[in-house]
Amino acid sequence: MATIAEALTLALDHHLAGRLAEAQQLYNRILDVDPDQPDALHFLGVLAGQVGEQALGLQLIARAIAQRPEAADMHANSGNIRRSSGQPEAAVEDYRRAVALQPDFAEAWTDMANALRGLGRSPGAIAALERAVTSTPTLAIAVERLGALRHEEGRLLVEQGRGTEALRPLARAAELLPLEADVAFLYGNALFAMGLREDSTLAYRNALAITPDFPSAAFNLGIALGVVDQLEDSARALEQAARLDPRHLDAIDRLVIALALLGRDDEAAVWGERALDLKDRTAMDTAPALPPLTARPRGAEQRRRNVIAFSLWGGQPTSAQPVGTHDPAEIVRQTVALYAGWSCRVYHDGTLAADRLSELAAAGADLVAVAADAPTGGPYWRLTAADDPTVARFLCRDWDALPSADGKAAVDDWIASGRPFHVLRDGVLHTEVMSGGHWGGVAGLLPDLLPLAERHGAAEADRAQDHRFLRRIVWPMIRDHALVHDRAHPRHGLPFPTP
Numbered sequence: 001m002a003t004i005a006e007a008l009t010l011a012l013d014h015h016l017a018g019r020l021a022e023a024q025q026l027y028n029r030i031l032d033v034d035p036d037q038p039d040a041l042h043f044l045g046v047l048a049g050q051v052g053e054q055a056l057g058l059q060l061i062a063r064a065i066a067q068r069p070e071a072a073d074m075h076a077n078s079g080n081i082r083r084s085s086g087q088p089e090a091a092v093e094d095y096r097r098a099v100a101l102q103p104d105f106a107e108a109w110t111d112m113a114n115a116l117r118g119l120g121r122s123p124g125a126i127a128a129l130e131r132a133v134t135s136t137p138t139l140a141i142a143v144e145r146l147g148a149l150r151h152e153e154g155r156l157l158v159e160q161g162r163g164t165e166a167l168r169p170l171a172r173a174a175e176l177l178p179l180e181a182d183v184a185f186l187y188g189n190a191l192f193a194m195g196l197r198e199d200s201t202l203a204y205r206n207a208l209a210i211t212p213d214f215p216s217a218a219f220n221l222g223i224a225l226g227v228v229d230q231l232e233d234s235a236r237a238l239e240q241a242a243r244l245d246p247r248h249l250d251a252i253d254r255l256v257i258a259l260a261l262l263g264r265d266d267e268a269a270v271w272g273e274r275a276l277d278l279k280d281r282t283a284m285d286t287a288p289a290l291p292p293l294t295a296r297p298r299g300a301e302q303r304r305r306n307v308i309a310f311s312l313w314g315g316q317p318t319s320a321q322p323v324g325t326h327d328p329a330e331i332v333r334q335t336v337a338l339y340a341g342w343s344c345r346v347y348h349d350g351t352l353a354a355d356r357l358s359e360l361a362a363a364g365a366d367l368v369a370v371a372a373d374a375p376t377g378g379p380y381w382r383l384t385a386a387d388d389p390t391v392a393r394f395l396c397r398d399w400d401a402l403p404s405a406d407g408k409a410a411v412d413d414w415i416a417s418g419r420p421f422h423v424l425r426d427g428v429l430h431t432e433v434m435s436g437g438h439w440g441g442v443a444g445l446l447p448d449l450l451p452l453a454e455r456h457g458a459a460e461a462d463r464a465q466d467h468r469f470l471r472r473i474v475w476p477m478i479r480d481h482a483l484v485h486d487r488a489h490p491r492h493g494l495p496f497p498t499p
Helices: 003-014 020-033 038-050 054-067 072-084 089-099 108-117 121-135 140-159 163-176 181-193 199-211 215-227 230-243 249-261 265-285 327-338 354-363 405-417 449-459 465-481
Strands: 305-312 343-348 363-371 391-397 420-423 438-442 482-488
Touching: 003 265, 020 038, 038 072, 054 072, 072 089, 072 108, 089 108, 108 121, 108 140, 121 140, 121 327, 121 420, 140 163, 140 181, 140 343, 163 181, 163 215, 181 199, 181 215, 181 343, 199 215, 215 230, 230 249, 249 265, 305 327, 327 354, 354 363, 405 420, 405 482, 420 465, 438 482, 449 465
Parallel strands: 305 343, 305 391, 343 363, 420 482
Antiparallel strands: 391 438, 420 438
């Protein structure tokens, strides 16, 4: 006859191998001989829990604990059955008893973390997993779950705008899960947001080393490298992002800028043409249903004025804060002199000083005050000229450069062409199909633009929203009716004429 110890060993072999019927038979035989044998009670209780008899399993383990109350594994297995039977709070108490008896019981800490997580108590789950990993750094399941929870904790903090607080959990997640590209990527984002730009490049490089086809990591690496003045590396990373995701417009636009700053204008122009192709195709594919252009301007008899429209609002440069080497008053003076028969109209808000407004008026500008509660932002105000029933032709312009003779010649060519709209792209960096300060048209053909802009601006409020509005809403309406002059992208427009 086998001894009880031998029978237990054989029963456990069956149990661990999944031969549950054989194990159960042996456990019962042992208990026939010794009804209070704690190990047989314990393991038979575990087996009962495995086959869905949780109540019986808890009774058997409770009898075993009565015989051996200091056995941490018995309390832990009681917790496992309670957790599987929908009693997470009771399970947590069992796990607490187990780790009180055996503080380095990593598996019990891990199981406690799972129960706490199920109760929505993530901080407690994280603390339990930290204890598990400290006790047994090689326990893979604890390491993985702790890394995942630290990652989630950091991601939520980033989404809440609490970047400083996110750094510690994300750093821990990156330490625990060094082969998880998403963790490295988010850690890089948090570092960048906190101004640790050099450190963020290391995190992004790590993400790309793990997952080379990770366009967002390549793009963010390119941005971070540009910020720390590593332009060559920045261009390489941005090109990688653009090749990984050929529809990544931000990557392509940023790559054009990087190449231009490096003096590689030919390459910048090639990528710029890709950006224009993609933006044109996307705009036409996703254009909303809008009324067709009218054949003749509305109220044509009242339209007698040709207007060059600018917007100027608080925070923009004035003559006290010049744009480059030019101030708005000088731009107005030269525009009035160059464009005979046109008037310069400056839409402005109430934040500009009276002397600045007087200077613009003296230079020849017609000043139009915009209400403080205007529903659209400054970049849209110049569109008012397109909606004005007294305007025959309008040009929308920016403060970024003095007017040029070949720009005026391009406007003359447009008027002579008989086409109702005109778009200028003035250099290699102009990769929008149309930008707010480089287009014009015959007024009264388009639907009123400001109401459309108001709806668009409310949905997407950021500094580039007016460019997207023109691309998505206006470009599809004027594309086939516009003369385009483009200095850098010959497939997308005519060269500027020689004056």
